[in-house]
Amino acid sequence: MITVTPYINAKWETKQQPEHTVINPGNVTDTVGQVTIATEVEVNGAVRAAKNAQAHWASLAGAARGEYLYKAASELSSRAEEIAQIASREMGKTIAETKGEVQRGVAILRYYANEGMRAVGDVIPATDSNALMFTTRAPLGVVGVITPWNFPVAIPLWKLAPALIYGNTVVIKPALETSITCAKIMECFSQADLPEGVLNMVSGGREVGSLLTEHQDVSGITFTGSNTAGKEIGATALARGAKYQLEMGGKNPVIVCDDADLELAVSATISGAFKTTGQKCTATSRVIVHENVYEQFKKELVAQTEEIIVGDSLDESTWMGPFASEQQLRKSLAYIESGVAEGGSLLTGGSQLYEERGFYMQPTIFENLAHSSSLAQEEIFGPVITLFKVDDLSEAIELANDSDYGLSASIFTSNIGGMMSFIDDMNAGLVRINAESAGVELQAPFGGMKNSSSHSREQGEAAKEFFTNIKTVFVKA
Ligand SMILES: NC(=O)C1=CN([C@@H]2O[C@H](COP(=O)(O)OP(=O)(O)OC[C@H]3O[C@@H](n4cnc5c(N)ncnc54)[C@H](OP(=O)(O)O)[C@@H]3O)[C@@H](O)[C@H]2O)C=CC1
């Protein structure tokens, strides 16, 4: 049995009793391991370790820090199968998806390892011709990383790799549900001989996250998860003057025009909506279809959705796994009840599956709901989508923008003018043409508008903006 304890100063704590049992959500008889909840003393110890390690870490050349990231990438790559299996058992994502996610993690580490050798500033002409003026960047210090369960490898890595390469030290608090996968990532850094204290993990739930957010020695907090938690974390960080970055929910629309490649639009809608059992902030949840192709699109979408194989995440033939937890299943089932109560027509799905084995549900499609309904406005975070019929593109874009969120949006069209209108008028951080709403690229900025984020961007070079502070240097000879 795997038991996770806090990882502080490159050592696993041993003194506490395990307090949380991790069960495979797709096979409740499979106990994946146990997690010890970090105490306040341990959270303080982790922050102290990170603080003590930071000056030396920041004094290394970027290339030297990058070497550690390359070594961690090799370690992760060599343990890809084992870590993908653990992640699938812990949160129910299919093994094909977790294998892909581990490879993405390897690529993230390599990308940021390289970043250690890239330019960090600009030379700016000074008004004094005998002076040199330039910008450089300083790390924040200790960064707190709070992550969710839906991308248990990629999200921790796309936060901690840039934090480290720019000279910060880190304390990570992963979601309780996926602490074992995160512990495996810590092992990869341990195998890479990362210096003591540079990367620490405190296991536990939101109480542990709060202790980290409130800690005076944590200079920056980066978070992905719900809007409720994000707003609380942002307010706490702001109150004590810490920098913060929040990536939160989405209610992502797909527009299907009457000149679209319908075959592509159907397969991309299915993939965007139902992969990872709909538990992505970039998942498709509203599908806005031109009336001329509505019936044809609907027929094909429903037919292909009914062919989806729902099953155990470790079975290679499974296309969609269980929810990550019973809480997530209950949330989606409650939305299905609301959809029916609000007058929606259920086109397919709507029922729980294999109740005795775990937390499974059919992929579900609604139509005939008002756009003000809860299904059209609230983040469901499950495999549930609603179709809407429109007369033209401007009505489609207006509906797509009728949301408190603005993370990702897609359009399917062959008309260049339509594409340009969508690019200009869609209020979303990711605007995708003839491609599904999910599908984040690690080398490009990622983040949303409106309530989807704190208006910051992560990943790619954009990560530098959060994990460093700019210093403007003026040198007069
Ligand atoms: N944008 C996204 O990618 C995600 C969105 N969500 C949305 O959130 C809903 C609920 O999921 P849930 O797991 O509860 O998501 P949360 O936002 O509650 O959790 C995300 C992370 O934040 C931690 N956390 C929660 N509250 C606080 C707090 N006040 N201070 C510090 N840390 C905190 C959690 O700890 P712990 O959970 O261990 O207690 C976890 O590590 C989902 O149904 C979905 O709608 C969820 C996950 C990802």
Ligand SMILES: O=C(O)CCC(=O)C(=O)O
């Ligand atoms: O779509 C992706 O690859 C990333 C999605 C994401 O960041 C999330 O769901 O939290």
